[in-house]
Amino acid sequence: MAAEAELESTAKVGLVGRLIRSLLRPSRILLIGGGLACVAIAGTLSLTMWGSDGDSADTYPQAWELLKEAKFQESRAMATRLLIDHQTPAEIGEGAFLVGRALCGEAENEWNDTRRVGMYLIASRYLQEAYHNGFPEGHEDEGLYYLAMSTFESDRPTASLPFWSELEEKDPIPFRDETLDYLKRVYLIDRHLDESEGLRIVDAIAENPELTTDQREQLTLDRGKLLLRAGRFEEGLNAIKEIAPESPLRPSQRLLKVRLLLASAQVLEDREQRGESIGQSVEELYEQAVSELLGVEVSLMEDPQEGDLALFHLGQCYQRLGDLDQAEQLFGEIRRAHLDDSLGWAAAVEEAYSQFMQADLDEATARFHSVFASMKRASEPDDRWMSLKQMQEKHDEFLTHLLAKQRFDDALGLAQAMWPPLPREASLRWQATIHSAWGTQLMDEATRVPPDPELDVAAARAAGLQHLRAAGLAHLKLSRLENATTRYAEHLLAAAEAFSQGHDYERARTVYRQVFDEEPGDRAAWLLLRIGECQLALGNLDAATKSFEDCIEQHEEDPDSYLARLALSQIFLDREDPATAKQLLIRNLETTSLTPESREWRLSLLALARTLYQEAALLEAESRTLGLDDPGSDPEPGLRKLEESYEAFREAIRRLNEVARRYGDDPDILEYRYLLAEAHRAAAQWPRKKALQVTVASSRLRLEEQARDHTRQAAGVVSQLLQDLSRRQDQRQLDEVETHLLRNCYFAHADLLFDLDRYEEAIEAYSSAANRYNDTPESLEAFVRMATCFRELNRFDDARGVVEQAKLFLADRISADADFSGTTRHTRDEWAKFLDLLGQL
Incomplete structure (x- = not known):
């Protein structure tokens, strides 16, 4: 940067150069209203800050005199020159105060908003330097006041709060009216501050008996705003009644009343959803709000944004009252008029929500996509219209509905698109939820009885497993994002479970082991059980045996050790060692910790x-x-x-x-x-x-x-x-x-x-079996046994007839590729020869 380069090359920069450089650093630029315009201001001031070199007439008394005469630029230049050669803390404090105070005077007369903000910013830096080195004697209160004021006016109201608070603690309060007014404005601007402190400031201002009617009504309006933020809606409604109908603040008062009514209605709706008795009609509150909004004269409002807010709230009222078409139309108009700002985004979300409530899911999906795409290019929205939390709540409700309708593709697309602006954690949680639900639904379809004739079962199963594994990956990403929170292990376990459901047993085993090694807590037995089950699914019988044995030996009384014995017994049974398997199961059945009603006891008895x-x-x-x-x-x-x-x-x-x-x-x-x-x-x-x-x-x-x-x-x-x-x-x-x-x-x-020896009944039973399964090789066994029954009854002709029928089944009914050796004692050719031989008897 040219200004910074010039300052760096000047040997006599000292404090002035350091302060200017602090404004020119990229990290500082982001704090300055107007960005590059403020950099230009700082650069210009750096060239004119000290004027001619070595002027012997420069003295601090002379600089003070120029300041008193409101010759701010001359006072600033002289004080700057004096700062070059005088570097004691007292001299720095005095010189920095004079420069900062003079800049405040210049800023007060500056008509260009951007330049004014930049000048206040530079003034605040000098005054902060003076604050740390000590304000000139007798000017401590003045210095603190202008430090607080310049910080506030440089678009950093919250940063000014400590200085205003320090002023307020003095007795008496210096610049009392101005200090309290600025404090009130800070609490009105920053919605994260304690509203009760803001209300205390309002009460302190109201003690002034010299306030005009207009000032008192403005104070009443401000009290109502703070009561709204504090959730004290009834008090707020009562407070703003004091504003006269003919007051110029009447439109703003009506708008604030609407906001209080809407907030009250929301509280009642929440209570109603919890099943509580609310004792009044929510619809009446919305109807009152509509009546107030229709009576607002937008043209009389001092702040144009209040007019936009009135229209926005009108749309919200229509939406709550069920006039969804009117609400959608109004929100659409607001969105088109504010395409790339916070109001437009809030209107777009409400428009999408109205479309959702009218079951126009395609339009709602497209609108949510559009607003998220637009917001990715901007900073956090202004929560006067809609906070990110409120936006997320509406979006969550819509995603929940899409899931219920099994519109998984739409839901997943929105879950991926929501970050940014919505939190990445929320996006990943939704992705995990949707992948899990989608995968489960596909797996259910693949195993449904009877199967859907139009469904590719293998493809559905493969896709289902893929979605379940994707849910595991989303949970894994969540664990990395929240690795310093108590939810870390929770996300890892959810990931492992999803991987297991998706048959990615190797990854599931790895994640279970990670939790076991890092923070097993009281889950150690369960984790060993799950690790063993994964090893078993992978065919690693020795490793599975080791995990199950560790679970049993190290956690003998833990309920999961009973399940480990169950799993281990199956391994021994598969190895044709039923005696060991039996011992493990009997141990479960004989323990006093289990009862026949318990799941583990029941499974042990079955096994x-x-x-x-x-x-x-x-x-x-x-x-x-x-x-x-x-x-x-x-x-x-x-x-x-x-x-x-x-x-x-x-x-x-x-x-x-x-x-x-x-x-x-x-x-x-x-x-x-x-x-x-x-x-x-x-x-x-x-x-x-x-x-x-x-x-x-x-x-x-x-x-x-x-x-x-x-x-x-x-x-x-x-x-x-x-x-x-x-x-x-x-x-x-x-x-x-x-x-x-x-x-x-x-x-x-x-x-x-x-x-x-119940041959007649046996013949009937064999006949039923053979006819029911006449296209399977097993039917031939039934015919042969039927023939034997007939011979036992000395009905030899019937026996030969049954054999001939078996020959026909073999030739005409049973397919050529049927599995004979797997279900009967002969191959197809052997059956043909055997039946020929049997027919000769």
């Missing part, structure tokens, strides 16, 4: 029943490896192992019966009832096969009856399951698990009737 069933099934399978079904092998080792499985199945049956008795309404109860039937069916094998090896008739009969009893119980369970599933199918379409259960029950029911 134990399934574990016992699997343990028994493993023993039964092992018996076959010992040659139990091999005619050439010794049956005893296999029978002993089968007897072990029998006892294990009996224990499984006991627990499965307990499950059915305690938790009949569990969502998975049908599966456990089917397992109960299978356990009875499997338990029948040992007494049946053992009976073949027993020679004592009574023992053999007892074993055969045991086998038949288990088979009868299995048949009863399956029969009831068939009825329940069929009834459910009449009410709605079955889900995938229920569909498989129904199919298995059809075939199992027929097999059990066959095992009970």
Whole structure:
């Protein structure tokens, strides 16, 4: 900068150069009204500040005399020259005071607003220097007054408050009327200051008995404004009644009354929403406000912005009274007249809100986008029209509605566009919420029963997972923004949960571990559980085992340790170690901290029943490896192992019966009832096969009856399951698990009737199964067993007829790519040969 360069090159700059440079720095320029214009003022003053060099007539008394004669420029120049050669604190204080005071005098006579603000700014810098070095003796009050005044008049009212307050603390108050008036103006301008202090100042001013009627009415209006900000609306309405109808302040009084009425109505609406009794009509307040606004003579208002405010409030009243079309039209007119200022933005938001209330969501979305785009190019709006908080509340309500209507794309676009001007934290929270809701909705659609025939299920699922992961990223960004707040861990945990829901288990594990390492708090057990679950989902069984074991060992009495035992038991069960799995589950069931009503106890019992069933099934399978079904092998080792499985199945049956008795309404109860039937069916094998090896008739009969009893119980369970599933199918379409259960029950029911030698009933059951599933390989098994039933009944022609029917099904009904080996004992070709052979019998 030219002025700064010149000052830097001048050896005798001293205090003057330092003060001028402080004004020319970029960070200071932002504080100066008029920006570059003020820089030009500072540069001009730097060239004329000290006049000719080395004038021997320069003295402080002479500079004081020039100041008294209102020769401000000459006084300033002389004081500046004196400052060059006199650098004691007293001399600096005196010289800086003279320069600052003279500049105030020049500023008072300056007609150009920008230059005047700049001159006051420079004056305030000099006077502040004088304040720190000490004002001249006898001029302390004057110096403090002009320091406060120049700071205020340089568009920094709040910065002037400490100086005004210091003046007010003196007794008596110097420049009392002016000081109190400036203090009042500071409290009126800065909406963040304590209104009660402003009201105290107003009361102090009112003590002056010499106030004119106009001054008292202005003071009354100012009191009403402060009462409005303080939320004391009734007091405000009563106060402004003192302004006479013929007063020139009448239009401003009516407008303030409207603002008080609107604020009162808003409070009542909030109370009504909370379910409180309000005792008066909100609509009446809005109607009163409209009546006042229609009576306002805008042309008589001293401040043109008050006229704009009147129109703006009129639109708000129409909106609240339900005249949304009129409100939208009025807000639109205001917006078009104020395209790039705070009033225009506030009107645009209200216009969008009116469109939203009329269900014109497309127009409202476009209007919100437009106002956010316009506001990105500007500073924070003037909250006289609408604060950012109020703007965000209206936008939040609109986004909530878009979410309810599942207009996720529109909602996400607005959430991304809202920052700036609205806080980035709010934008990210909305993005996380929308991505989560969108992802959840897509996942629900992908798993809906019955599926939408027009939906690409795979694409919907992929998109749903992507949105859930995007929600996690938004939460992660929030955690970085608020890493110094108590919400930091909360955001991290929300991110991890979203990543987990989006099947990004690696990132979820990383974030859970981060929280565990940084601030686990009382969540340590839960975090270890979640880390283990992520490792399990990633297939890292050893790492998952370590996390679950740490959770159990380090937090034995924590409720999450019970869930860790559950998860760990499944790992051991998958590793074919049911004994260890069983120990973990029994530990949960035997603890005194859990009751059968608790979720952990219920899940442990369900898991134990399934574990016992699997343990028994493993023993039964092992018996076959010992040659139990091999005619050439010794049956005893296999029978002993089968007897072990029998006892294990009996224990499984006991627990499965307990499950059915305690938790009949569990969502998975049908599966456990089917397992109960299978356990009875499997338990029948040992007494049946053992009976073949027993020679004592009574023992053999007892074993055969045991086998038949288990088979009868299995048949009863399956029969009831068939009825329940069929009834459910009449009410709605079955889900995938229920569909498989129904199919298995059809075939199992027929097999059990066959095992009970109830051949006629078995034939009917096999026929139902074969016809219901005539396009599946399993139907062939039904036909074969049906043929066996006919032969047992000596109905050989019927048996051959059924075999021929099976051949037709194989040739015409069952598709060529059907999975034969996965669901039956033969391949397609083997079935063809087997049926040919069977047909010859």
